[in-house]
Amino acid sequence: MRKQWLSVVALSALAMGAVVGCGTSGATGSSTNTGGSTGSNGPVTLNLGMWSSSPAEKQLVQNQINLFEKSNPNIKVNIQVINGNYLQAIQPMLASHTAPDIFYVDSSYAPQLEQAGVLMSLDNYIQKDHVDLSAFSPSLLQAFQWKGQTYGLPKDFNTLALEYNKSLLAKAGISQPPATWTQFEQDAKALKAKGIAPLSMPVDVARYYPFIVDAGGSYYDSSTNQATFTNSANQAGVKFFLDNLHKGYFVTPQDLGATWAGPPFAQGKVAMALEGAWLVPFMQQSAPKLQYGVAGFPSLDGKDANMVYTVSYSMSKFTKHPNSAAKLLFFMTGDQALQLTADSGLAIPSRTSEQGLFTQKYPNYQAFIDGVKNAVPYQFGTLGQNFVDAINSATQAGQLKNLSPAQVLQQAQQTLQSQQQSQ
Amino acid sequence: MKRRKYPLDQALAGYLLVLPAMVSLAVFLIGPILYAFYISFFHFSFLDPQNATFAGFGNYIHLFNDPVFLRALLNTSLYSLCVVPVQTALSLFLALIVNQVKGKTFFRVAYYLPTVTSTVAVSVMFIFVFQPSGLLNRFLLLFGIHGPNYFNSPSFALPSIMALAVWSTVGQFMIIYLAGLQDIPEEIYEAADLDGASGWARLTRITIPLLRRTTFLTVVMSLIGTFQVFDQMYVISGGSGGPLNSTLSVVLDLFNKAFKDMEMGYASAMAFVLFVIILILTLVQQFVLGREQE
Numbered sequence: 001m002r003k004q005w006l007s008v009v010a011l012s013a014l015a016m017g018a019v020v021g022c023g024t025s026g027a028t029g030s031s032t033n034t035g036g037s038t039g040s041n042g043p044v045t046l047n048l049g050m051w052s053s054s055p056a057e058k059q060l061v062q063n064q065i066n067l068f069e070k071s072n073p074n075i076k077v078n079i080q081v082i083n084g085n086y087l088q089a090i091q092p093m094l095a096s097h098t099a100p101d102i103f104y105v106d107s108s109y110a111p112q113l114e115q116a117g118v119l120m121s122l123d124n125y126i127q128k129d130h131v132d133l134s135a136f137s138p139s140l141l142q143a144f145q146w147k148g149q150t151y152g153l154p155k156d157f158n159t160l161a162l163e164y165n166k167s168l169l170a171k172a173g174i175s176q177p178p179a180t181w182t183q184f185e186q187d188a189k190a191l192k193a194k195g196i197a198p199l200s201m202p203v204d205v206a207r208y209y210p211f212i213v214d215a216g217g218s219y220y221d222s223s224t225n226q227a228t229f230t231n232s233a234n235q236a237g238v239k240f241f242l243d244n245l246h247k248g249y250f251v252t253p254q255d256l257g258a259t260w261a262g263p264p265f266a267q268g269k270v271a272m273a274l275e276g277a278w279l280v281p282f283m284q285q286s287a288p289k290l291q292y293g294v295a296g297f298p299s300l301d302g303k304d305a306n307m308v309y310t311v312s313y314s315m316s317k318f319t320k321h322p323n324s325a326a327k328l329l330f331f332m333t334g335d336q337a338l339q340l341t342a343d344s345g346l347a348i349p350s351r352t353s354e355q356g357l358f359t360q361k362y363p364n365y366q367a368f369i370d371g372v373k374n375a376v377p378y379q380f381g382t383l384g385q386n387f388v389d390a391i392n393s394a395t396q397a398g399q400l401k402n403l404s405p406a407q408v409l410q411q412a413q414q415t416l417q418s419q420q421q422s423q
Numbered sequence: 424m425k426r427r428k429y430p431l432d433q434a435l436a437g438y439l440l441v442l443p444a445m446v447s448l449a450v451f452l453i454g455p456i457l458y459a460f461y462i463s464f465f466h467f468s469f470l471d472p473q474n475a476t477f478a479g480f481g482n483y484i485h486l487f488n489d490p491v492f493l494r495a496l497l498n499t500s501l502y503s504l505c506v507v508p509v510q511t512a513l514s515l516f517l518a519l520i521v522n523q524v525k526g527k528t529f530f531r532v533a534y535y536l537p538t539v540t541s542t543v544a545v546s547v548m549f550i551f552v553f554q555p556s557g558l559l560n561r562f563l564l565l566f567g568i569h570g571p572n573y574f575n576s577p578s579f580a581l582p583s584i585m586a587l588a589v590w591s592t593v594g595q596f597m598i599i600y601l602a603g604l605q606d607i608p609e610e611i612y613e614a615a616d617l618d619g620a621s622g623w624a625r626l627t628r629i630t631i632p633l634l635r636r637t638t639f640l641t642v643v644m645s646l647i648g649t650f651q652v653f654d655q656m657y658v659i660s661g662g663s664g665g666p667l668n669s670t671l672s673v674v675l676d677l678f679n680k681a682f683k684d685m686e687m688g689y690a691s692a693m694a695f696v697l698f699v700i701i702l703i704l705t706l707v708q709q710f711v712l713g714r715e716q717e
Contacts, residue, residue, distance in 0.1 A: 085682065087682060087683065088682040091469040091470060091682065091685065092469060094469070094470055095469040095470065095472055112470070112685060113470065116468060116470030116471045116685075117470075117471055118470050118471070252575065254572065254574065254575035254666075255555060255572055255575060256555070257554040257555050257556060257557065259661055384683070384684060384685070385679065385683035385684050386684050389663065389679075392663070392665075393663075393665060393667055393668055396665060396666055396667055397667055400576075400577060400666060400667060401667075415490070415491070418488070418489060418490055418491070419489070419491065419684075
């Protein structure tokens with residue numbers, strides 16, 4: 001009997017130990033974060049959240065941090081690389097207040113995070129540290145401003161340009177890449193006659209939206225945060241896009257056996273592509289010998305709209321060291337850090353002063369930098385993915401089911417409305 | 424008195440021994456399930472959990488007015504309706520053959536291999552097969568047929584994924600059927616032979632009826648699996664469920680709603696509707712296939 005009870009007691013002690021053990025280990029884990037929470041006097045450890053498109057990108061950030069730690073010996077910075085589905089990973093971290101102190105935020109979902117109040121407004125810190133915002137390209141800065149407050153500073157950006165395969169154009173007797181879309185249609189006709197697919201682009205609002213803007217339309221009204229698909233000014237742009245698809249002047253990457261325009265362009269299956277500067281390292285890797293040029297995004301009726309994709313460093317609202325985090329954030333988007341970015345050629349720096357440096361070293365990228373002047377950020381308020389899904393599947397219906405532009409826009413509006421009722 | 428106390432002690436010790444497992448199950452499985460059920464009645468976003476507003480049955484009612492969800496439900500049902508019978512019949516067929524052929528082990532391994540391969544890898548391989556100028560279309564071209572662009576056509580995308588699913592899971596169910604076949608006593612066949620039963624009669628009168636429990640198991644498992652299909656759709660459509668939502672499954676829609684649109688409450692409601700559907704279907708099958716009370 002006594003033995004029985006002894007074993008029971010021993011077991012329960014063990015079980016308790018296991019449970020308590022879990023608890024304490026968790027607590028010590030988080031206490032490293034709270035340690036030295038008072039101001040910037042004591043040594044502070046900050047986390048920086050990022051995704052890494054290549055090992056080179058992580059190396060670049062590490063170099064920038066080394067520079068920062070040298071001038072701020074009291075602050076230690078850990079890099080937390082989140083690969084795969086970044087937004088999916090960052091949401092629970094924000095919910096449980098364990099997000100990195102500063103982290104990458106893509107412009108496409110920045111408004112949703114800003115609206116939800118999980119990002120720290122930087123206005124006070126910008127004033128305190130005398131950060132000169134005019135050094136940034138205005139359309140980039142704008143992408144991280146919400147209701148008059150700044151919630152992040154852009155670190156780099158990308159725009160669209162026309163990449164062309166020199167030998168394929170020459171085969172069709174074309175010496176210059178098209179500068180306007182009218183010219184493009186003539187060139188496309190010549191290419192098609194030779195059996196060459198003229199231009200590959202996906203049925204994606206992220207690529208064709210410049211046509212809408214060129215033709216005087218707009219899908220989104222930022223003053224009301226509403227979608228404006230059914231605005232009749234949008235029809236011309238959609239018509240232009242669908243007509244080119246139907247004529248076979250635009251060919252989707254899916255029809256060429258790929259998910260984006262890079263692979264078919266690299267394989268020489270298509271003469272032109274409309275992609276961002278991410279195409280350049282891809283080409284170096286997969287088709288280093290292919291001769292291609294980069295020209296500006298062609299203009300439509302004399303308009304030069306473009307689309308800009310930008311990423312910021314933003315601060316978590318739940319950071320324990322906002323002052324040190326602000327210091328790091330301003331450093332990472334400052335001249336010194338962006339000089340390293342420009343030098344690496346991985347991304348186009350967000351500050352105009354470093355952009356010159358960048359083009360000196362990488363003259364190929366000039367068209368991408370010029371594109372930012374008339375660019376709209378790829379972001380549609382807090383409508384986010386619902387908006388993109390609604391318009392993309394409607395446009396795809398326009399392509400595959402021959403809907404008219406008016407029907408496409410009507411369908412997009414209806415789908416979006418049906419999705420929003422749940423909110 | 425002493426005797427009665429004894430089993431109680433033992434039971435207590437038993438419970439204590441399973442306590443760590445029970446606690447971790449409660450914390451990491453049952454707890455989240457109950458919490459998901461709770462937030463399915465709220466307009467809930469991960470980003471500001473404090474500001475969740477009570478929605479009552481709003482999320483559930485909206486589900487049945489949401490054309491995207493209804494489309495996903497239709498796709499998933501179609502997928503399940505096609506994949507489950509084909510998969511079951513094919514795996515039974517393979518099991519019967521493999522059971523008799525020489526070099527059993529080789530075929531068992533060969534058919535089972537796709538099951539242990541990651542579904543993502545399998546999907547990527549099928550993208551290669553179904554490309555516009557991929558393996559299948561090259562093969563069809565030998566006969567002068569110009570095949571379509573399978574994954575970019577609203578009418579071919581879902582059937583292509585069905586083919587992929589059947590191919591990759593048929594081996595798993597074949598193994599289960601093989602185990603079921605080993606369980607059938609040899610005497611029954613001998614008795615049938617004495618009575619002069621033909622091969623076909625042996626199959627339809629003995630083998631298939633006696634495999635009933637195995638069939639029940641495979642159908643339930645494959646039905647649950649098909650209703651929860653996610654990875655193939657995610658990889659092949661690049662997460663969008665396109666073209667024209669033709670490859671949008673319920674779980675893919677749920678994932679997009681939860682993590683891209685940040686509507687966790689709505690997504691939770693979706694998960695519970697899916698749960699109820701699977702539960703009802705399983706009960707129906709239990710009623711149809713598993714009625715025998717031995």
